[in-house]
Amino acid sequence: MFGRDIGIDLGTANVLIHIKGQGIVLDEPAVVAIEKDSKQVMAVGEEAFRMVGRTPGNIVAIRPMKDGVIADFDHTEAMLKHFLTKVNAKSMISKPRILICCPTNITSVEQKAIIEAAEKSGSKNVFIEEEPKVAAIGAGMDIFQPSGNMVVDIGGGTTDIAVLSMGSIVTASSIKIAGDQFDHEILNYIKKQYKLLIGERTAEMVKKEVATVAPGGRENDMDIRGRDMVSGLPRTITISSGEIYESLTESVSHIVQAAKNVLERTPPELSADIIDRGVIITGGGALLHGMDGLLTEELKVPVITAEEPMHCVANGTGILLENLDRISKKKVKI
Numbered sequence: 573m574f575g576r577d578i579g580i581d582l583g584t585a586n587v588l589i590h591i592k593g594q595g596i597v598l599d600e601p602a603v604v605a606i607e608k609d610s611k612q613v614m615a616v617g618e619e620a621f622r623m624v625g626r627t628p629g630n631i632v633a634i635r636p637m638k639d640g641v642i643a644d645f646d647h648t649e650a651m652l653k654h655f656l657t658k659v660n661a662k663s664m665i666s667k668p669r670i671l672i673c674c675p676t677n678i679t680s681v682e683q684k685a686i687i688e689a690a691e692k693s694g695s696k697n698v699f700i701e702e703e704p705k706v707a708a709i710g711a712g713m714d715i716f717q718p719s720g721n722m723v724v725d726i727g728g729g730t731t732d733i734a735v736l737s738m739g740s741i742v743t744a745s746s747i748k749i750a751g752d753q754f755d756h757e758i759l760n761y762i763k764k765q766y767k768l769l770i771g772e773r774t775a776e777m778v779k780k781e782v783a784t785v786a787p788g789g790r791e792n793d794m795d796i797r798g799r800d801m802v803s804g805l806p807r808t809i810t811i812s813s814g815e816i817y818e819s820l821t822e823s824v825s826h827i828v829q830a831a832k833n834v835l836e837r838t839p840p841e842l843s844a845d846i847i848d849r850g851v852i853i854t855g856g857g858a859l860l861h862g863m864d865g866l867l868t869e870e871l872k873v874p875v876i877t878a879e880e881p882m883h884c885v886a887n888g889t890g891i892l893l894e895n896l897d898r899i900s901k902k903k904v905k906i
C-alpha cells in the first residue's frame with residue numbers, strides 16, 4: 573500500500589511538497605544559509621531566506637538552484653533532505669513513492685544524484701518528471717487527449733514553454749529569463765538611474781507591488797531604501813510603475829519571442845486546438861501584473877493565468893502520482 577505518495581516541486585526559487593490526502597504541506601524558499609569556512613548548514617528555507625542580504629561576513633545565504641540548473645549540488649541535496657525530514661517522509665508507515673519535478677535542463681548525472689538524495693530519505697520509488705508537463709496537469713489541462721495544450725511556466729530561474737498532446741511534449745523551449753531576471757533588471761535600473769544600491773529582496777518587492785508589463789496598466793508608487801553609491805549613506809527614493817515597466821520590456825520580449833517560436837514549430841492541427849483552448853500561464857512569474865494581457869496581445873490567442881499559479885507543479889505531482897503509468901517511462905527509475 574502506498575498511502576503517502578509525495579510530490580516535490582524542486583524549483584529555483586521555491587520548494588513545494590505535496591502529500592497525497594493532505595495537499596501542499598511545505599512551501600519554502602529554496603535558500604540555504606551556510607557558514608563560509610566550515611561549509612556547515614546553518615538554516616534552510618524560510619529561516620535562511622530571512623537572512624538573504626543580511627548575514628554577517630562568515631555566513632552566506634545561497635540559492636543552490638540557479639538559472640534553472642543545480643548550481644551547488646551538495647547544498648541542493650542537503651536542502652532536499654532537510655525538507656523531507658521536516659515533513660516526516662522517513663517515518664511514514666509504508667515507504668512513500670516520490671515524484672520530483674526539476675528544472676528542465678538538469679543533466680542525467682544530476683537527476684541520478686537527486687534520486688539518491690530522495691532515496692536516502694526513505695523511498696525506494698523515486699521518479700523524475702518534466703516541469704511544464706506537470707505544471708499543465710496541475711493547471712487542470714487534460715494533456716492526455718490527442719489535442720494541443722500550451723503552457724508557459726514562468727518560474728524564478730527559467731521560463732518553460734511547451735505544447736503537449738497525448739501526454740507528451742510536442743514542441744518546447746526553455747529560456748533562462750524569468751522572475752530572477754526581472755529582479756535583476758529592477759535592481760540595475762535603480763542603480764543606474766538613482767545611483768542607489770538595493771538588495772534582491774527589495775527588488776522582488778518592487779516587482780510584486782509596483783511592476784507591470786502593460787503600458788499604463790498600473791499606477792503604483794513605492795518608497796524604497798538602499799545605499800547611496802556616492803555618499804555611502806542610506807537613502808530613500810520613490811519609484812513608479814511606469815519606470816519599472818521600462819526596465820522590464822527587454823526581458824519580457826524574450827519570453828514573448830520564445831512563446832512565438834514554440835507556436836511556429838507547432839503542427840497546424842494542434843495550433844488550431846490552442847486557439848480554442850487558449851494558453852495557460854503558471855509559475856510565480858504569471859502573477860507579474862499585465863503578463864496575461866501582454867501575451868494575449870502578442871500571441872493572438874487567449875492567455876489565461878492558472879488558478880494558484882505557484883501551486884500548479886506541486887498539485888500536478890499529486891495528480892500524476894495517482895496515474896503513475898502516465899509518467900514518461902524514459903525518466904523513470906524503479
Ligand SMILES: Nc1ncnc2c1ncn2[C@@H]1O[C@H](COP(=O)(O)OP(=O)(O)OP(=O)(O)O)[C@@H](O)[C@H]1O
Pocket residue numbers: 581582583584585586587640675726727728729730731750751752776779780854855856857858859860861881882
Ligand atoms: N505577485 C508576483 N508578481 C510577480 N512575480 C512574482 C509574484 N509572486 C511571486 N513572483 C515570482 O515568482 C518567482 C517564483 O516562482 P515559482 O515558485 O513558480 O518558481 P520556481 O518553480 O521556484 O522556479 P523554476 O520554475 O525556475 O525552477 C519568483 O521570481 C517570485 O519573485
